[in-house]
Amino acid sequence: MRVPYVNLDVEHLETLLAVVDAGSFDDASIDLGVTASAVSQRIKALENRLGAILLVRSRPVVPTDQGTRVLRYARQMSLLSAEFSAEVASEQPIAVAVGVNADSLSTWFAPVFAELAKYEDLSCEFVRTDENRGLELLRTGRVSAVVTNAVDTIQGCTSHKLGTMRYRAAAKSAFAQRYVPTGTAAELVHAPMVVYDREDPLQYDMLKQVAGAEARPAAQVHHVPDSMQFVAAIEAGMGWGMVPEPQLLKASDLRVLDEQWFIDVPLYFQRWSVDSKILGRIGDILVTAARDHGLHLLA
Numbered sequence: 001m002r003v004p005y006v007n008l009d010v011e012h013l014e015t016l017l018a019v020v021d022a023g024s025f026d027d028a029s030i031d032l033g034v035t036a037s038a039v040s041q042r043i044k045a046l047e048n049r050l051g052a053i054l055l056v057r058s059r060p061v062v063p064t065d066q067g068t069r070v071l072r073y074a075r076q077m078s079l080l081s082a083e084f085s086a087e088v089a090s091e092q093p094i095a096v097a098v099g100v101n102a103d104s105l106s107t108w109f110a111p112v113f114a115e116l117a118k119y120e121d122l123s124c125e126f127v128r129t130d131e132n133r134g135l136e137l138l139r140t141g142r143v144s145a146v147v148t149n150a151v152d153t154i155q156g157c158t159s160h161k162l163g164t165m166r167y168r169a170a171a172k173s174a175f176a177q178r179y180v181p182t183g184t185a186a187e188l189v190h191a192p193m194v195v196y197d198r199e200d201p202l203q204y205d206m207l208k209q210v211a212g213a214e215a216r217p218a219a220q221v222h223h224v225p226d227s228m229q230f231v232a233a234i235e236a237g238m239g240w241g242m243v244p245e246p247q248l249l250k251a252s253d254l255r256v257l258d259e260q261w262f263i264d265v266p267l268y269f270q271r272w273s274v275d276s277k278i279l280g281r282i283g284d285i286l287v288t289a290a291r292d293h294g295l296h297l298l299a
Contacts, residue, residue, distance in 0.1 A: 008046070008049065008050075009042075009045070009046070009049075010077070010081070011042065012042045012043070012045055012046040012049075013046070013070075013073075013074035013077060013078070014032075014074070014078065015028065015032065015039055015042040015043060015046075016043060016046060016054065016055075016067075016070065016071060016074050017071070017074050017075060017078060018031050018032050018039070019039065019043060019055065019061055020055070020061060020063060020071060023059065023060030023061060024059055024060060024061060025039045025040055025043075025061070043055060046070075050066070050070065052064070052066040052067075053066070053067070054066055054067035054070055054071075055067050063140065068139075068140045068141065071140065071141040072139070072140065072141030072156075073141075074141070075141040075144065076141075076144075076272055076274050079094070079096060079144060079272075079274070079276055079278065079279075080274060080275075080276060082094040082095065083276060083277060083278060093120070093121050093122055093123040094121055094122055094123065094278055095123045095124075095125065096122065096123070096124060096125070096144050096145075096278055096279070096282070097124075097125040097126075097127055097142065097143040097144055098124065098125070098126055098127065098143055098144065098145045098146065098147075098282065099126075099127045099128075099129045099134040099137045099138065099142075099143040099145070099146035099147065099148075100126050100127070100128060100129070100134075100146070100147045101128070101129060101130055101134065101147055101148075101267075102128055102130075102196070102226070102227040103165060103227050103244050103247075104147050104165070104267065105126065105128060105227065106227040106228055106247065107165075107244055107246040107247060107293070108246065108289055108290060108293035108295065109289070111288075111289040111292060111293075112285055112286060112289045115285045115288075115289070116282075116285065119281075122278065127142065127143055129146070130196075130197075130199055130200070133199065134146035134147065134148040134150075134270075135148055135150050135154055135270065138154060138157060138270060138271075138272075139154055144271060144272055144276075144279060145269065145270065145271035145272070145279055145282060145283070146269075146270050146271075147162065147267055147268070147269055147286070148267070148268055148270055149265050149266055149267060149268070150268065150270070151266070151268070153270060154270070156272060156273055157270050157271060157272055157273055158270070158271060158273045159268050159269070159270045160268065160269045160283060160287060161266065161267070161268050161269075162267040162268060162269055162286060162287060162290035162295055162296075163266075163267055163290045163291070163293075163294075163295025163296040163297070163298060164264045164265065164266050164267065164295060164298035165244055165245075165264070165265045165267055165295060165298075166244070166245045166262055166263075166264050166265075166298055167202055167242040167243060167244055167245070167262060167263050167264075167265060168242065168243060168245060168248055168256050168257075168261065168262045169188070169206055169240055169241075169242060169256070169257045169258065169261035169262070170234065170240065170241065170242075170243045170248055170251075170254045170255060170256050170257060171191075171234060171237075171239070171240035171241075171254065171255060171257060172234065172235055172236070172237040172253055172254060172255070173253055173254075173255045174237060175191075175237045175239070175240065176240075176255050176257060179191035179192070179240070180240070180257050183257060183258045185210045185211035185212075185215075186211070188206075188207065188210055188211065188240070188257070188261075189207060189211050189215055189216075189217065189218050190218045190219055191219055191239065191240055192219045192220040192221075192222065192238060192239035192240070193217050193219065193220070193221050193222070193239045193240055193241065194221075194222045194223075194224055194230060194233050194234050194238055194239040194240065194241040195221060195222070195223055195224075195241065196223070196224065196225055196227070196230055197223055197225040198223065202242040202263055202265075203217075203240075203241060203242055204216075204217075205263060206242055206261060206263060209261075209263070210261060219239075220239065221239075222238050222239055224238075227247075231243055231247050231251060231254075234254065235251055235252070235253060235254060240257060242263060246293070264298055267290070267295065269283055269286050269287065271283060
């Protein structure tokens with residue numbers, strides 16, 4: 001979208017954020033304490049100002065391509081405005097959203113929460129996402145920062161490597177004895193498998209690494225979209241799966257199928273490249289937590 005310089009109304013930008021976050025004009029009106037008609041008028045005024053439709057009026061509402069660009073700008077302005085207000089007089093906490101993959105949340109994030117709890121001026125929303133898909137949340141402005149495995153830094157952002165998470169092919173001991181007794185590639189292909197969800201590539205990548213590029217599972221595939229319950233399903237004997245080493249160390253009856261059957265997933269902290277003390281503070285906390293957990297040792 002190419003437009004001449006325009007002075008955008010902050011109230012209109014905040015209304016755009018409210019509508020997208022709430023999912024509808026009516027729900028946004030409740031959050032903002034105004035009528036739904038007032039919300040609609042503000043959005044229409046913003047669209048007229050920019051000469052573009054910003055929202056698809058569905059339920060929930062969906063930003064258009066132009067709306068996504070404005071939304072990201074609006075969220076950056078909202079964060080900086082909140083930080084400025086906090087420095088001057090406001091007692092309201094600053095709200096910030098961070099995208100984090102489920103495995104990080106369940107393994108090395110506890111110290112992050114402990115550090116963030118020390119700041120009474122901060123209101124955090126952690127958006128659970130796959131490490132492969134987090135950049136889309138950052139690109140659209142849904143979050144201000146994200147833990148991701150993407151090496152490339154998207155435009156307008158900065159990136160810092162946190163370290164590497166190692167995943168190992170593992171299974172319940174009795175399961176391993178039944179399905180993978182000698183540890184061959186053919187046995188792994190014909191053993192039942194547990195994956196996180198349909199977007200989880202790790203188990204399929206492991207099969208290709210062990211049995212060749214054309215390898216596909218020849219038995220049941222179970223989908224368990226929760227990090228803790230994913231491991232619980234493997235412990236129950238439903239199948240083998242790629243388990244993060246930190247979870248593997250805590251599991252009572254899981255066995256590594258082969259010491260060479262592992263995949264290393266790099267983790268990066270990407271954030272908007274704006275002069276935000278809050279994002280800088282969160283970045284420092286994440287880097288320290290990742291280092292203390294040993295993720296840097298595989299970097």
